[in-house]
Amino acid sequence: TLIEAAPHLAAYLPIDISEEFLHSVARDLRKRYPALEIAPVVADFTRPLSLPAPFHTMPKAAFFPGSTIGNFLPAEAMVLLRQVRDWQTVEHFIIGIDLVKDTETLIAAYDDAQGITAAFNRNILRRINRELAADFDLSGFDHEARWNSAQSRIEMHLVSQRDQTVTIAGDQYAFQAGESIHTENSHKYTEKGFTSLAAQAGWEVTDFITDPHDFFAVAILTPAD
Structure with a gap:
């Protein structure tokens, strides 16, 4: 793990909006790493946040794994990068990025033969039915993944299979x-595109590590002078 790869760490501050989940993870981490200070921060990382005072002046490395940055519009991603850049004494930002690849591979990843992504996508209709007293017929909408090359993004859609009217919270659509x-x-x-985005947010990409197929990357950022 990253913690085991960095034995010099003095503290680890996991950040998540779910307090119950976060404290559960913190308890497990304290058992696994009793010598490491674990200080969970309950917060929405998409908004400005303040780290606990004892850590303000400590050197920091931010870690944003996976490819969650891709779920943000570029302007939103810029805001997040700038917010982390504004932390006191931040020295590194380690961030995962999904890379542009051929369209067939991208579509297959978001429209898998097992139907897992389709079920995930339709689940939003199930939640709307449950939480907003709606009456979506889930079988009336098909999952569709589209590659928007102009915006360099995969889009997930639910396509109506017929003319239909749905009631949501008493209103009809x-x-x-x-x-x-x-x-x-x-x-x-792309490496060039992300490097440009990072530079606009005050970061320099000092390393860009990819898998053998160039499907995914981990970028190491340091504050630009």
Whole structure:
């Protein structure tokens, strides 16, 4: 793990909006690493946040694994990068990035044969039914993944299979056959594109590590002078 690879760490501050989940993880980490200070921060990392005072002046390395940055619009990703750049004494930002690849590979990843992504996408309709007293017929919407090359992103849509009317919180909404609900984006980057984005947020990319197929990357950022 990253913690084991950095034995000099004095503290680890996991950040998550779910307090119950975060404290559960913190308890497990304290058992695994009793010599390491674990200081969970309950916060929405998409908004400005303050780290606990004892850590303000400590050198920091931020870690944003996976490819969650791709779920942000570029302007939103810029805001996040700038917010972390504004932390006191931040020295590194380690961030995962999903890379641009051929369209066939991208579509297959978001429209898998097992139907896992389709079920995940339709689940938003199930939640709307449950939480907003709606009456979506889940079988009336098909999952569709689209590659938007102009925006360098995969788009997930739910496409109405017929003309239909849905009630949500007492209001009615008409869908024509073929009309879609755009549910999610997943932006993909090139090394050049992400380096430019990072530079605009005050970072320099000092390392860009990819897998053998150049499908995914981990970028190491340091504050630009």
